[in-house]
Amino acid sequence: MPIEESGPNPAPPQSLLPDSILDLNIKLDNKVLSDKDIKSIRTFQRAANYVAGAMIFLQDNVLLRRPLKKDDIKNRLLGHWGTCPGLNLIYAHANHLIKTKNVNMIFVTGPGHGAPAILASLWLENSLHRFYPQYARNQDGLANLIKGFSWPGGFPSHVSPNVPGSIHEGGELGYALAVSWGAVMDNPDLIVTCVVGDGEAETGPTATAWHSHKYVDPKESGAVIPILHVNGFKISERTIFGCMDDRELTALFTGYGYQVRIVDGVSDGSNMSHIDQDLAASMAWAYDTIKDIQTAARSGKPIMKPRFPVIILRTPKGWGGPKAAHGTPIEGTFHAHQVPLPTAKTDDEEFKLLDSWLKSYGPEELFNEDGSPIQDALQIVPDIHEMRMGQRKETYANWRALDVPDFKTRAVEKGEQTSPMKQIGNFLGDVMEKNPTSVRLFSPDELMSNKLDGVFKYTQRNFQVAPESAHNGGRVIEVLSEHCCQGWMQGYVLTGRTGIFPSYESFLGIIHTMMVQYGKFMKIAKETAWRGDVGSINYIETSTWARQEHNGFSHQNPSFIGAVMNLKPEAVRVYLPPDANCAMSTIGHMLRSKNYINLLVGSKQPVPTWLSPDEAEKHCIAGASIWKFASTDDGVDPDVVLVGIGVEVTFEVITAAALLRKKCPELRVRVVNVTDLMILAANEGHPHALTNADFDALFTKDRPVHFNYHGYPGELKSLLFGRPGLERVSIEGYREEGTTTTPFDMMVQNHVSRYHVAMHALRGGALRNKRVALVSHELCAGLQHDIQKLGKYIVKHGEDPADTYDTPVFE
Known part of the structure; x- marks a missing residue:
């Protein structure tokens, strides 16, 4: 019927x-x-x-x-x-x-x-x-x-x-x-x-x-x-x-x-x-x-x-x-x-x-x-x-700002290899100790894997079924449901507290539409005069595609970055800190902020600490800076500008700059790192956007610029659209290429390896520098041969060469 x-x-x-x-x-x-x-x-x-x-x-x-x-x-x-x-x-x-x-x-x-x-x-x-x-x-x-x-x-x-x-x-x-x-x-x-x-x-x-x-x-x-x-x-x-x-x-x-x-x-x-x-x-x-x-x-x-x-x-x-x-x-x-x-x-x-x-x-x-x-x-x-019920202050005026400690108490010595996530975990433990009833971490059963277990020096998991963990007041909630993590965090934040949601990068997309619905809620809330401030919701994206070579293609997906970027510019902040000190500075800023959707993209693997605590703080405040130590002549009058945005791809840029010093000392290179992604937006496209004058000061007015970007290249193109002189810009990022392979092979497959960066630099530099033009083709052919040779090594041995991730040395 x-x-x-x-x-x-x-x-x-x-x-x-x-x-x-x-x-x-x-x-x-x-x-x-x-x-x-x-x-x-x-x-x-x-x-x-x-x-x-x-x-x-x-x-x-x-x-x-x-x-x-x-x-x-x-x-x-x-x-x-x-x-x-x-x-x-x-x-x-x-x-x-x-x-x-x-x-x-x-x-x-x-x-x-x-x-x-x-x-x-x-x-x-x-x-x-x-x-x-x-x-x-x-x-x-x-x-x-x-x-x-x-x-x-x-x-x-x-x-x-x-x-x-x-x-x-x-x-x-x-x-x-x-x-x-x-x-x-x-x-x-x-x-x-x-x-x-x-x-x-x-x-x-x-x-x-x-x-x-x-x-x-x-x-x-x-x-x-x-x-x-x-x-x-x-x-x-x-x-x-x-x-x-x-x-x-x-x-x-x-x-x-x-x-x-x-x-x-x-x-x-x-x-x-x-x-x-x-x-x-x-x-x-x-x-x-x-x-x-x-x-x-x-x-x-x-x-x-x-x-x-x-x-x-x-x-x-x-x-x-x-x-x-x-x-x-x-x-x-x-x-x-x-x-x-x-x-x-x-x-x-x-x-x-x-x-x-x-x-x-x-x-x-x-x-x-x-x-x-x-x-x-x-x-x-x-x-x-x-x-x-329509007048309860918990629903509109109950924000408790966090007491966030100075990240420098956890600072890492410049040059030390360490996991940014490990340091963030230690720092978050300090935050929870200072704020025992106003901050929680909602994690989809990946905290240990993501190297954030430093929080357990202060707190525990809160799980009321297992006898060993019931009634413990833990600040950490782990469940194999991203939906629950997002829902709990929204309720927690909208009633006055601060939430943190770390996840494998590839699976944050599970709550894409929930995040968008929350962003829409917050847009209207900010336009509603009687509503007070709320703490920001803070995503930490780790176990990224660049180091998910062991789990394979299903775990290689940086699309959540674009999902966040598509929201109203006033509401979102996207950070890709390049090392541990920058990561701690960034998370501290995120926890002090209000009304935003914050996304931090980091790495759980040990990487070099490029900047001292003071340098990291200045770098994060600026959102981007010229890294003089990796540039030729401190970056003055470059033939080409190389830009790293993201931990692993920045390592490849730095390594490419060191490689070029040896192979083509005639090439003048400026290295720039961007940690606040939204500064690249065209004028007035975002509150953090650089003016055209500041953009040119970083990236020059007329020299070739190559971006090595962690996410999808199209995201960066959409941010830069409207900037003058974009015909000189090239972008490489995640190309939706991956499998179970080695870390460096992931770089090669997606054209963000040091060799690909060096080839972009040589071809760009050859447009202006006649001495580079004389050797550009020969050097690029040699770099392409190095890629093929390395590929054979990886297939034969099942791993990258032992020195692949040694910290680059500049002579």
Whole structure:
């Protein structure tokens, strides 16, 4: 039978599982609400549902104080109704819990497209007016809200950053739960009510995020009340969870480590008479369960593998909206997902249905003459403004700047070979020691491999399942889920702290779209006057393609650099420090910064320390500099400029410069290193961009310039586009060439080896220097022969020659 004809939500299917599984579902005494409480909760819901529905449809006559006309309906009907009634139900009960138990709570909406519900509830609790004078709790304010929804200049159709109380938009579904658990880390008194839609629950990020409670120590952190909202349908199909019965859901979430409570408003034919008592009892039970777990942990007698609560709420899709139109069911089907009456402005039947639907809420009973909500609707709203979920400071003004030590206390002696990542790990341990509750490291099980294990001299992993690591307050969270790392970091940072996300370079792309969604959130947040600063999110990209020759082609992928660069220039910073001192200087700067998406690309392998601590600091402040020690005559009047951007490719540039001194002493070479990639952007392309005059001072006005770049050459081309005289520029970078081979063969395959750099230098220098022109062809042929000879050696011996990575010597 086609789904369009299947009718509203059926009762949950019969289970094939044994009856004993159902016994795991928590059973409660549901009679916790007085008649007065029920009246207030339902009045709040009615008012919120009316406002939410009106937001989608009306541009005038918002309280139906005169007969509805088609001209009152918006020309473009945008928004999502289906999830709104459930969200308003939950929001009302969250308010009741806050008020009765004095709970510090914020609200995260997984179905972010249910913005009409959240905005309606925020208007009722007067949080919108706190930040936006035009949305006062009167008829004018309501008219502005209803007309302005999904209207140019008004609120968009998602729970965007300009919505008070929001730390998650829900544009790309799947990571509301991880964001929620990140928000409670190091916030011991905070509770997050997180609504996860049953469509959202089908995503990979959500599937893994159900395990988040296993990475949160109840001694030091708050907790989440997850509510899986099962309304049975997504945009045009049934949901997986909507087709699971109570036994299956109970077994699943019990296996995840939860105590399960099911609140069912569907199986009895949508008779909702008991749902308020049931949900109120369930939320009170969830809160009390959390407090018991926290009290045990904080009294020194922690519960091993504590079972946190989860609530599964069944309600009909679009509950309370139009039942059917044109003979097709709407309520309880996917037809309620977006606009349930899409042609109400032009179709007589739909117009009449809209009029009847909106009047069914009794707006004349819900709003006073001046348009303000009646007192019965406000009884459950917390009296203290700062306790209202739209006004919690954790969501918009809670940044704790880090106390970042001077990296020079960890400085490496110039000339020493050391791993930049090893030094960063030691430095981050110092940072964590100084900031024991405001910085965390989220790592996808690669910390040791990435040589960042120096942090363990100060801290430990935080993992609440293994007996040896539970309840330890560790600053490091490792899980084989990049999605969880990103979600946790976002929640942690957006509620005032600082996060660090190290990863193998090739796999950061897994969270590409999550990072982009966060970048969009931050762009709007920075444009929202009432939002305060937040710490930057900081990616450390290591185990790069240049040293992933042992794992092969699958591990060779620097594309995350370009993903970051594509965001708004004001929001992103990309650094490729060439040695350990520069790496520590850079990470220190990143941790002191705010509001940015920072990316550091480094190496875990030992490399030469080219610069002293003072030199490194100056170099990093400048973003690029001429390296006189590797240049001819300190770089004065060069025939060619060689530029290294990235650890390994810079080593090849330096080695090429030393090679050229021996093979072609007539060639005048200037060596430049760029550590702040964004300085290369054309004028005004980025806040760090060099002026054309400064660009010419570094790279000359008219000499050939060859860039040896760590990432894809096209990224560099896009940055440089708009600079004058680009016809003199050549670029080599990662060519999407790789396999299981040797480190140097990776350089050769991608044309970034010292021999390729030297050939570019000779051909460029020959254009100006006649003496070089005399020998250029002969020397290039010899270098090409050296490449072939080296290739044979690698195939025969399975390794690079022993002296390949000796520090170059300049004579």
